Amino acid sequence: xxxxGLSEIGVDLKEIRESLNARESDLLSPAAxxxxxxxxxxxxxxxESGYRQTFSLDVDRILHSLAYTRYIDKTxxxxxxxxxxxxxxxxxxxxLSKIARTIGRFLGLNEDLIEAISLGHDIGHxxxxxxxxxxLSDLCVASGIGSFCHSNxxxxxxxxxxxxxxxxxxxxxxxxxxxxxxxxxxxxxxxxDKNKTFETLDREVRKKMQDPEFxxxxxxxxxxVVRMADTISYIGRxxxxxIRLGLINxxxxxxxxxxxxxxxxxxxxxxxxxxxxxxxWQKGYAAFSHEVSxxxxxxxxxxxxxxxxxxxxxxxxxxxxxxxxxxxxRYLADIKKQNKSSVIFSGFLKNKNESYVMNHRDAEIxxxxxxxxxxxxxxxxxxxxxxxxxxSF
Numbered sequence: 041x042x043x044x045g046l047s048e049i050g051v052d053l054k055e056i057r058e059s060l061n062a063r064e065s066d067l068l069s070p071a072a073x074x075x076x077x078x079x080x081x082x083x084x085x086x087x088e089s090g091y092r093q094t095f096s097l098d099v100d101r102i103l104h105s106l107a108y109t110r111y112i113d114k115t116x117x118x119x120x121x122x123x124x125x126x127x128x129x130x131x132x133x134x135x136l137s138k139i140a141r142t143i144g145r146f147l148g149l150n151e152d153l154i155e156a157i158s159l160g161h162d163i164g165h166x167x168x169x170x171x172x173x174x175x176l177s178d179l180c181v182a183s184g185i186g187s188f189c190h191s192n193x194x195x196x197x198x199x200x201x202x203x204x205x206x207x208x209x210x211x212x213x214x215x216x217x218x219x220x221x222x223x224x225x226x227x228x229x230x231x232x233d234k235n236k237t238f239e240t241l242d243r244e245v246r247k248k249m250q251d252p253e254f255x256x257x258x259x260x261x262x263x264x265v266v267r268m269a270d271t272i273s274y275i276g277r278x279x280x281x282x283i284r285l286g287l288i289n290x291x292x293x294x295x296x297x298x299x300x301x302x303x304x305x306x307x308x309x310x311x312x313x314x315x316x317x318x319x320x321w322q323k324g325y326a327a328f329s330h331e332v333s334x335x336x337x338x339x340x341x342x343x344x345x346x347x348x349x350x351x352x353x354x355x356x357x358x359x360x361x362x363x364x365x366x367x368x369x370r371y372l373a374d375i376k377k378q379n380k381s382s383v384i385f386s387g388f389l390k391n392k393n394e395s396y397v398m399n400h401r402d403a404e405i406x407x408x409x410x411x412x413x414x415x416x417x418x419x420x421x422x423x424x425x426x427x428x429x430x431x432s433f
Contacts, residue, residue: 053091060093069148071324073260078211081199081238087209094211095152101208102156107163107197113414114162115169117278117347118285120356120431126281129162129169132274136161139313140269144262146317153262156210157217161266164193166411167418168360170348175364176411177252183372183403186249193411194218195245201408205396212238217263219244220256221270226337229327230264233257264326265316272312275339276305282347294342300335312336356428363422364410371406383421384409 078094114129137158374382
């Protein structure tokens with residue numbers, strides 16, 4: 041019996057999948073996105089004939105993407121710092137996934153969809169976090185290809201760059217949640233913007249490139265929860281990292297925020313998650329209570345002033361900008377000259393299909409290559425004498 045496959049004993053795996061889909065009607069909230077609602081850009085034989093539920097398959101595809109692997113050496117907030125206990129992008133993504141799934145479980149939402157959005161939401165982040173994002177955006181605008189936004193780039197990687205330019209053919213609901221996660225925006229309440237299509241998705245990508253301030257709202261409640269949870273996952277964690285580095289002191293945290301949310305990451309996460317669950321129970325939107333939202337907004341402003349804009353963590357920003365400009369110009373020149381010995385050919389374009397090459401301008405190819413780099417790989421492409429040293433406090 042040990043060597044007998046499921047198909048040989050009459051188990052129809054696709055039928056099991058359909059039974060799991062049917063069970064969602066009883067288990068999930070009416071506001072949830074059921075797996076049977078999933079829509080892909082093109083027909084996917086493997087997805088249709090397989091036994092995995094649709095959004096669960098998206099999770100697997102994201103986990104096995106090359107871009108996901110590169111999370112391991114991507115900056116969250118603090119770059120060029122030698123400390124093994126400082127948060128990197130891969131940990132942030134895992135924390136977000138857990139927090140968002142916890143909220144989703146209590147609200148009766150689709151946890152597979154939440155996980156897929158969470159794991160894919162920051163795949164488009166370039167080297168050196170938001171500082172690198174701003175620098176790369178300036179270079180993209182100057183090159184005539186529109187502004188750079190990491191959420192746009194996450195869609196670009198998963199839809200058009202991965203698998204040698206074929207993309208992963210992820211579901212619309214997954215891609216939309218990734219595109220609209222915008223965790224830096226402070227929201228009191230988010231209500232899903234339903235009835236979107238792939239045409240809507242593509243249009244919102246273009247609008248964001250034209251106008252970086254363009255606001256987008258997820259089409260599913262799961263996407264709204266991930267967006268709220270994004271803030272929950274980083275706000276207290278960034279505080280703990282800053283305290284560990286001696287950048288701030290715990291006693292300096294704003295009093296009203298501490299009173300309502302606590303002064304450690306654990307208590308902040310617990311209180312924010314609890315507030316969202318209470319505020320959204322059996323409702324079709326994601327929200328914080330007004331009082332907690334104000335406390336969170338105060339804490340976000342504190343982080344902005346004391347951490348994100350702190351000159352101590354920007355010691356090498358000018359140098360990093362120079363290196364970005366140097367690499368961008370170098371790779372553009374290599375493409376124009378068809379310098380096949382360049383790493384942009386051997387390490388990026390080598391196996392890309394004709395569709396990717398034909399449908400992307402030179403500057404867009406350079407954007408995709410650089411934004412996909414890890415911090416260490418980026419520095420390895422620069423002359424050693426120009427590489428910045430580690431930051432110490």
